[in-house]
Amino acid sequence: MGRKKQGQFESKGKEKRHKMKGKSMEQFTEEMQCALEASLLPREDREAAPVKLPCPLAMWDLGHCDPKRCTGRKLVRKGLVRGLRLNQRFSGLILSPMGTKYVTPADRTIVAQNGLAVIDCSWAKLEETPFSKMVGSHPRLLPYLVAANPVNYGKPCKLSCVEAFAATFCIVGFQELAVLLLNKFKWGAGFLELNKVILARYAACSSEEEMLSAEKEYIAAPREEEPFDPFDVDSGRESCSLNRPQGPPEEEEDSSEEEDADDDDDDGDGVEEDKEDDDDDDKGEIIKNKAEDGEDK
Numbered sequence: 001m002g003r004k005k006q007g008q009f010e011s012k013g014k015e016k017r018h019k020m021k022g023k024s025m026e027q028f029t030e031e032m033q034c035a036l037e038a039s040l041l042p043r044e045d046r047e048a049a050p051v052k053l054p055c056p057l058a059m060w061d062l063g064h065c066d067p068k069r070c071t072g073r074k075l076v077r078k079g080l081v082r083g084l085r086l087n088q089r090f091s092g093l094i095l096s097p098m099g100t101k102y103v104t105p106a107d108r109t110i111v112a113q114n115g116l117a118v119i120d121c122s123w124a125k126l127e128e129t130p131f132s133k134m135v136g137s138h139p140r141l142l143p144y145l146v147a148a149n150p151v152n153y154g155k156p157c158k159l160s161c162v163e164a165f166a167a168t169f170c171i172v173g174f175q176e177l178a179v180l181l182l183n184k185f186k187w188g189a190g191f192l193e194l195n196k197v198i199l200a201r202y203a204a205c206s207s208e209e210e211m212l213s214a215e216k217e218y219i220a221a222p223r224e225e226e227p228f229d230p231f232d233v234d235s236g237r238e239s240c241s242l243n244r245p246q247g248p249p250e251e252e253e254d255s256s257e258e259e260d261a262d263d264d265d266d267d268g269d270g271v272e273e274d275k276e277d278d279d280d281d282d283k284g285e286i287i288k289n290k291a292e293d294g295e296d297k
């Protein structure tokens with residue numbers, strides 16, 4: 001009797017998992033639209049009904065980045081991405097340097113049914129990153145794209161985690177999910193604008209050969225330099241003095257970037273540090289004045 005019930009339970013479990021994996025594209029699209037609409041609700045309404053994505057998102061975190069500036073960790077905190085351990089497999093699409101194929105529109109079904117994962121590591125520490133311990137059935141590479149995050153703005157292929165998620169969603173035809181994730185960052189819309197032309201070309205390709213051809217043509221084509229507006233605080237670019245020549249900021253090449261305003265936990269600490277510095281300056285002035293008074297006497 002007990003064995004029979006156990007067998008029935010296992011059968012139902014397998015059937016449930018099979019139905020989850022066999023989600024229709026129509027159902028996926030409907031859930032995607034609902035998730036986007038839920039993400040645009042006022043903050044108090046979002047807290048009451050958290051956004052539920054139609055496919056799982058995951059991330060291996062190597063701990064290379066500043067946790068307060070890492071886009072991947074921010075998405076984890078918001079419940080949109082789950083963390084993976086080393087040696088833990090992922091059945092969906094994995095964005096990894098170990099991949100030998102580009103993400104293409106043909107990967108649409110894999111992403112819809114099994115999800116998408118990224119590897120959060122520093123671009124400066126690729127050689128020491130254990131990519132062999134972050135494996136799955138579908139490793140992929142992203143084609144040429146330009147970063148819009150404040151750390152690597154304008155640099156080709158130096159994307160942050162959220163940009164990598166968004167780029168993949170755009171290529172496979174789920175742009176609503178790209179918008180949903182990028183909306184969590186004040187500079188996020190700039191990524192889609194910066195790569196609007198080439199993302200549209202990638203999404204229209206029917207094979208990896210077409211992707212490679214589109215990438216090659218785009219890189220070779222001359223492009224006008226994007227005008228820089230120093231008063232556009234949401235552009236993702238570092239501001240600078242208009243009396244000095246403009247150039248890319250010299251910063252450590254890292255895959256992370258600044259947090260959104262509502263997740264900034266360091267405002268108080270920064271004010272306190274400034275206050276302590278001012279107190280030290282005041283003490284120094286008092287000591288200096290006393291010394292001068294003694295010399296006068």
